[in-house]
Amino acid sequence: MRNHLAVNFVLISCLSVAGAKLGAQMLPQVPTNGTSVVRNDATTSVTIEYRNKDNKEWRQLKLETAKDTMLAGDRIRVATTRDDKAVVTVDLPILPGKKYRLVWNAQAGIWDFSSVL
Numbered sequence: 001m002r003n004h005l006a007v008n009f010v011l012i013s014c015l016s017v018a019g020a021k022l023g024a025q026m027l028p029q030v031p032t033n034g035t036s037v038v039r040n041d042a043t044t045s046v047t048i049e050y051r052n053k054d055n056k057e058w059r060q061l062k063l064e065t066a067k068d069t070m071l072a073g074d075r076i077r078v079a080t081t082r083d084d085k086a087v088v089t090v091d092l093p094i095l096p097g098k099k100y101r102l103v104w105n106a107q108a109g110i111w112d113f114s115s116v117l
Contacts, residue, residue, distance in 0.1 A: 037099040038076065039068035039116070046102065046111060050094075051075045063102065078102065080110040 040046060040063035049058045050073035077091035088110045098115055105112040
């Protein structure tokens, strides 16, 4: 019984030392520079617009298929011209540190966004 306790003590001591040398696991960090990530998961490229709340200016950006980009803004929008020539614009807020997915919504016939993180 004493040998068993001594072996357990040595084993626990070794694991403690090994754990201390490895360091604690860190949680993923959220970007602090105010950026969001937007990914184009559609089969065609698309031009989007994003706005920075500080200067209220909209900027255009072309996203290629299966590519993502980092944006520093608070809103994003994309326009779709339907077959009947009506223009439908999706305009949504975006948050820093989040990732968004841009897709073609075939059922509605417009571009659509969803949050990934």
